[in-house]
Amino acid sequence: MDSAREQEIEQQTRAHQRTLTLTLGLTLTVFIAELVGVILTGSLALLVDVGHMLTDVTVLVASTITAVLMRRRPTASKTWGWARLEVITAAAGSTILLLVGGYACIESALRLFGVEEEHVHDIGLMLVFGLIGLSANLVSLVILRSSHKDNLNMHAAFLEVMNDALGSVGVIVAALMVMYLGWTDADALIGGAIALLMIPRAIRLITKSLKVLLEETPHGLDLKAVRKHLARVPGVVAVHDLHASTVATGMTQLSAHIVVNGNLSDGQRAEILRSMQMCLRTHFPVSIDHTTFQIEPEGYEQRYESTMHIHA
Incomplete structure (x- = not known):
């Protein structure tokens, strides 16, 4: 990777760190306020929102730490640095979100079907805390908006805050319905509905993270097409042991064994190497900057296997 690219990544991670730290401070303050609100009001919708906030705080703390660690250079023991940590953070945060959503769905059903006789104690306070939460979430969304597509780490943080904003809207709507319509079950119903909306988003982010952790082929990269393009390079006889994966957002890698004519000069x-590297950087929708090619002269594999059999 050239120095210009390294400087660009360094500047981006510094910006991410500042953005996440600011968002974390705001979210943590509102989380404490809403936690007091749950104790005072007993609102399920507000409880779901606090669950969102707890998830937000957890993910934002982890994301901020990740943004700091990702600035560290690779070492002999960590050859990719801490880049993979962003994927682990995203997976952990979305798992917490999924658990909160499941709990809220169960709690909503218990209240709606009369298993638990729990109602909101103070509708006015519930509305106030909903408005505070929504205001804070909107500010956080504005802060995160410009960088939420940069990597999975930032996307997870943005998704958490967006879901929490939805939760705050639900709290406000539930409070207004109880206040003006007298429908006390509105709190449990809307709390459950918000939880149901959380679950698919959490599952999608978990799926994306697992694809990276399982080292699946990067989305949008057709390995069959890659093999054909590499095989067309003049001097290449065959391509085998072709693998491609994603280390972290924007960091894809590919390795392959390239069989070439045996009479080629150095x-x-x-x-051939230069042509293949240029092809992978520019030709496909997914640019691959990290490539490892093993050049093998024609007949190398057969000779190697023959030697192995003799020594065996």
Whole structure:
């Protein structure tokens, strides 16, 4: 990776760190306020919102730490640095969100079907805390909006705050319905509805994270097409042991064994390498900057296997 690219990544991670720290401070303040609100009002919708906030705080703390660690350079023991940590953070945060959503659905059903006789104690306070939460979430969304597509870490943080904003809207709507319509079950119903909306989003983010952790082929990259393009490079006879995966957002890697004509010079082999690297950086929808090619002269594999059999 060239120095210009390294500087760009360094500037981006510094910006992410500042953004996440600011958002974390705001979210933590509102979380404490809403937690007091749950104790005072007994609102399920507000409880779901606090669950959102707890998830937000957890993810934002982890995301901020991740943004700091991702600035560290690779070492002999961590050759990719801490880049993979962003994926682990996203998976952990979305798992917490999924658990909160499941709990809220169960609690909503218990209240709606009369298993638990729990109602809101103070509708006015519930409305106030809903408005405070929504205001804070909107400010956080504005802060995160410009960078939420940069990587999974930032996307997870943005998704958490967006879901929490939805929760705050639900709290406000439930409070207004109880206040003006007298429908006390509105709190439990809307709390459950918000929880149901949380679950699919959490599952999608978990799925994306697992695909990276399982080292699946990067989305949008057709390995069959890659194999055909590499095989067309002059001097290449065959391509085998082709693998591609994602280390972290914007960091894809590919490795392959390239069989070439046995009579090629070192200069010709170097030209083959250059051609393949350029092809993978520019030709496909997913740009691959990290490539590892093993150049094998024709007949190398058969000779190697023959030697192995003799020594065995």
